[in-house]
Amino acid sequence: MTYCSLRKQWYTAVFLGICLFHSVCALVTITNLSDFQVLQRTTPATADFAVAGVCNNVIGSHIQVRIVDQITGAVVQGFNWVGVDTAISALNWKGMVRKLPVGGEYALQVRQIHNGTIVENGATTISHVLVGDLWGAAGQSNMQGCGRLDLGDPPLDQVHVITADKGWAKAVEPISGWGRGPTFPFALSLYTETKIPIGLVYYAKGATSMDYWQKDSLGFFYWTSVIQAAGGKLKGVIWYQGESNSTEIKKALRYKKMTQTFMADIRNYVKNDSLPWILAQIATMFDGNNYDSGTMVVREAQREIGIEDRFAQAITTIDLKRGDPYHFDTPQYQVIGRRFAEAALTMVYGIKSPMGPRFQNAFFLDTGRTTLFVSCTEASGRMVFTSGANWLFAVHNQTMLYPTASSTYGKASIIAHFDQPLSSDAVLGFGYGQNPVECALTDSSGIPLQPFYNQSIATQGDTSQAIIPDNNKKANIVGPGLQAMEIRILENPFGLYAIALLSFPPVKNSSARLSLFSIGGIPVLNIPLIPGQNRCTISKRFLPAGCYVVRVTDGNACGAKKLFWRFGSRT
Numbered sequence: 001m002t003y004c005s006l007r008k009q010w011y012t013a014v015f016l017g018i019c020l021f022h023s024v025c026a027l028v029t030i031t032n033l034s035d036f037q038v039l040q041r042t043t044p045a046t047a048d049f050a051v052a053g054v055c056n057n058v059i060g061s062h063i064q065v066r067i068v069d070q071i072t073g074a075v076v077q078g079f080n081w082v083g084v085d086t087a088i089s090a091l092n093w094k095g096m097v098r099k100l101p102v103g104g105e106y107a108l109q110v111r112q113i114h115n116g117t118i119v120e121n122g123a124t125t126i127s128h129v130l131v132g133d134l135w136g137a138a139g140q141s142n143m144q145g146c147g148r149l150d151l152g153d154p155p156l157d158q159v160h161v162i163t164a165d166k167g168w169a170k171a172v173e174p175i176s177g178w179g180r181g182p183t184f185p186f187a188l189s190l191y192t193e194t195k196i197p198i199g200l201v202y203y204a205k206g207a208t209s210m211d212y213w214q215k216d217s218l219g220f221f222y223w224t225s226v227i228q229a230a231g232g233k234l235k236g237v238i239w240y241q242g243e244s245n246s247t248e249i250k251k252a253l254r255y256k257k258m259t260q261t262f263m264a265d266i267r268n269y270v271k272n273d274s275l276p277w278i279l280a281q282i283a284t285m286f287d288g289n290n291y292d293s294g295t296m297v298v299r300e301a302q303r304e305i306g307i308e309d310r311f312a313q314a315i316t317t318i319d320l321k322r323g324d325p326y327h328f329d330t331p332q333y334q335v336i337g338r339r340f341a342e343a344a345l346t347m348v349y350g351i352k353s354p355m356g357p358r359f360q361n362a363f364f365l366d367t368g369r370t371t372l373f374v375s376c377t378e379a380s381g382r383m384v385f386t387s388g389a390n391w392l393f394a395v396h397n398q399t400m401l402y403p404t405a406s407s408t409y410g411k412a413s414i415i416a417h418f419d420q421p422l423s424s425d426a427v428l429g430f431g432y433g434q435n436p437v438e439c440a441l442t443d444s445s446g447i448p449l450q451p452f453y454n455q456s457i458a459t460q461g462d463t464s465q466a467i468i469p470d471n472n473k474k475a476n477i478v479g480p481g482l483q484a485m486e487i488r489i490l491e492n493p494f495g496l497y498a499i500a501l502l503s504f505p506p507v508k509n510s511s512a513r514l515s516l517f518s519i520g521g522i523p524v525l526n527i528p529l530i531p532g533q534n535r536c537t538i539s540k541r542f543l544p545a546g547c548y549v550v551r552v553t554d555g556n557a558c559g560a561k562k563l564f565w566r567f568g569s570r571t
Contacts, residue, residue, distance in 0.1 A: 028055040028063065028093070028112040030125045036160045036168040038130045038199025040233040041102050047131045049231075051084060052094035053110065061114035063093050070105045070128065071157075081111065104130035104197055105157060128170070130160060132197030135190075135344075136234045136266075137183045138213075138223050139241035141206030142280070145174060145181020146323070147330030152180045159187040161200040162230050164222050176204055180330045182280070185337025186238055186344075193341070194349055201230045209244040209251060210258035215265045224269050236276035236348055237266065238340045242298045243282055243326050252294030256301035263305075263312070274311045278343045280336060281450065283317040283328075284431065296429065300453035303358075313347055315339040316356050318431050319448040339447070354380040356447030357412070362428050363458035365415065372416045372428070372457065379412045381444025414441065422457070429453045485559030487552055500538040504552050504559060507533055512554040524548065 030053040041047045055063065067079035084095035093112075100106070108126040112119040137143060152173055161171040161183075171187060173180045187198040203223040205212070213219035227234065245255040259279075267275045281302045282295065306314030316339070320332040328336070342353035357379040365371045376383070430441075431451025441449045488503045502514065512529040514536050527536060529552070538550075551560040 027125075028110050028119075029053045030108060030110055032094075033108070033126045033129065034168045035126060036128045036130075036170055037126070037162075038132055038134060038160050038168075038197060038230075039100070040134045040199075040231060040235065041131055041196075043099075045102055046099040047102070048096060048098045049100070050094065051097055051108075051110075052092070053125075054091050055088060055093045055112050056119055057088075057091055058112065058114050058119050061088065061112050061119055063088075063095060064111050064113055065097055066109045066111075067097075067100065068107045068109070069103075070107050076101065076106065083113075100131050102131045102196060104128070104132075106130070128157075128160075130158060130197035130199065132158070132199060133190075133235035134199045134201050134230055134233060135187070136223075136227065136237040136239075137186070137200050137202045137204070138219075138237070139204050139239050139280075140208045140244060141178075141204075142243070142282075142327060142333075142336075143181060143183065143204035143238075143240040144176035144206055145179045145183070145333055146327040147180035147333045149174060149180060151330040152334065153185065153188055155184075156188060156191065158191050158197040159184065159200070160197075161202050162226055163202050164226050167229070171200055175200070175202060178206075180333055182240065182333045182337040182340060183238070185334045186340040187337075189338045189341035190344055193345055193351060199230065201227055201234060204240075207244055208241070210241070210255060210262065213241070213262050214258065215262075220262070220265065224266070227270065232270060234270050234272070234275060236278065236344060238278050238280075238344075240280040240336070242302060246282060246294035246298040249294050249297065252297035252301075255298050256304065259301065259305060260309075263309070276344070276347050277309070277312040278340055278347070279305060279312065279314045280340070281314045281316055281318070283320060283322060284451075296431070296451070296453040299431065299451050303450060303452055307358075311347075313343045313355070314450070315343050316448055316450045318451050319442070354443070354445035354447055356380075356445070357383065357441075357443050357449045359430065359450065359452040359455060360412075361458065362455060369421045369424075369426075370418050372418070374414045374416055374428075376412045376414070376449065379443040380447070383412070383414055383449075384442050384444060426457055427454045428457055429455065485552055485554065485557045487550065487559045487561040489550075489561055501535060502538065502550060502552075502561075503535045505534060505554075505557075507531060507552070507554040509555045512552070515551045515553070517549045517551070529554070 030051055032050065032052040039047045039049045042049075051063075051065065055061075062083055064081045064083050065079065066081045067076045068074070069076055079100070084097055105127070106129040108129060110125060155170055155172045157170070159171040160168060161175055162168045163175070171184055173184055175181065175183055181204075183200055183202060187200055190196070191198050203219075203226050205219065205222075208219055211217060213223075242255065245251045263277055267273050279302045281299050284295065302314045306312050315336070317332075317336055320328055320335055322332075323329045339356075343355060345351040345353045346355060355378045357376040360375040360377050362372050362374045365373050429452060430449055431453075485504060489500060507529045508531055510531060512531070512533075514525075514527040514529055515523065516525040516538075517523055525538075529536070549560055551558065
């Protein structure tokens with residue numbers, strides 16, 4: 001073979017090699033992002049995020065990015081082939097894109113530049129990208145959902161989901177492959193209210209107890225794998241799990257500690273000790289008449305977590321009728337999703353939304369121990385009592401005692417009457433019975449009083465948060481044009497008979513009076529005061545034990561205080 005022939009073959013081989021190289025690496029691409037991915041915003045209005053991929057090994061070259069709004073087709077302002085902070089090593093590149101506005105869907109394009117010349121011009125490599133908030137959604141079968149597919153809401157371009165088996169995609173029911181659940185209604189409600197795109201970081205598996213979700217178990221492994229694939233960050237978590245721990249008391253009693261440990265481990269994984277966490281309190285089972293059932297224990301644990309953890313909240317589901325002993329249908333899942341969203345709006349987005357009334361405390365209003373004052377928080381408007389429900393309040397270690405009458409006043413309190421005296425060791429619970437048809441006690445938003453379990457009943461309490469009904473005009477505390485006067489109620493200073501010492505600024509008018517009203521607004525006492533007087537004692541000789549409003553009027557000055565006592569007690 002001649003020298004010319006050998007040289008020709010060598011050039012041909014080199015040419016073919018170059019062609020083969022370019023055929024493999026013909027396009028600069030992004031490899032760390034996926035179609036339909038949602039990027040967690042890093043400021044209220046923008047996101048900074050890492051980009052990485054493959055490219056040609058051209059020394060001194062860099063990467064440019066162009067981002068197109070797929071809704072309008074226009075290039076996003078400030079992102080028309082802009083350079084990124086690029087580091088190129090061999091055939092790999094990485095960099096940062098900064099301040100991409102919240103919204104989307106976006107298409108990301110990349111190209112490689114060297115000395116002002118395009119080395120490789122990439123096609124659209126990543127599409128349907130959103131910038132918004134990533135919400136973890138996990139639990140057992142009620143997070144999977146068992147609702148009918150012929151009901152519910154259509155998909156939305158601004159709500160995407162990542163799952164363990166499918167990666168990122170547009171959120172389309174059934175997300176779990178089973179039936180409609182609460183996850184998509186939650187995201188839809190959240191987006192509708194905030195206009196911030198939502199990415200659901202989803203993993204749920206039916207019939208799983210808290211053992212399955214502990215740090216060294218499969219549930220934790222699978223879900224954290226999804227979290228990592230989504231970028232390792234979460235805005236918050238919605239969590240529906242607990243039925244599997246309610247079937248045995250032994251499991252139920254372990255539930256609270258295991259759930260708290262799991263929450264702490266997830267927060268540690270995403271490096272956010274204050275990660276918001278919203279739990280769904282499990283609903284009443286078909287066998288819910290058993291007072292000591294694990295259902296009540298698990299629900300109480302969920303309620304307590306929502307109180308004790310300042311970054312957690314529990315939502316209520318007890319009023320929602322089940323389709324079987326454990327699961328709901330689509331309309332009920334939509335309500336649960338909205339309640340998840342309302343909690344998120346209140347906790348995370350600063351948009352006050354109805355949460356439903358929550359138990360605060362309870363104490364007796366009478367020495368016969370038949371009338372309870374139950375104080376609530378978070379109530380919207382006034383409490384609403386509906387007769388005919390198949391469950392209400394109940395007392396431990398006695399026959400189920402339902403109120404013979406129940407009246408409400410103000411927006412955060414209820415008086416419950418029992419048909420026989422309660423024992424001194426009685427504890428109060430709410431939310432007993434079987435699959436509910438209606439909820440007997442709600443606030444004006446229609447959300448029921450959250451179930452609670454084994455709460456002690458005090459012999460006295462503070463009714464200062466109660467609001468007298470509007471129709472009890474005689475108990476209106478301060479009217480138009482009156483100056484507020486401070487009243488103090490001191491501890492019993494005089495022993496046997498004097499049970500309250502009321503102090504107030506020295507009165508100036510001979511017409512000044514101290515008046516007492518029942519909590520229902522009925523006048524009880526009317527005591528004249530003399531100029532200069534600044535205190536008055538109230539004795540049990542003249543006043544029965546109970547709950548009262550005390551009012552002092554002195555010309556244009558008026559003050560009032562609510563108080564409760566029983567014989568021999570301190571105010």
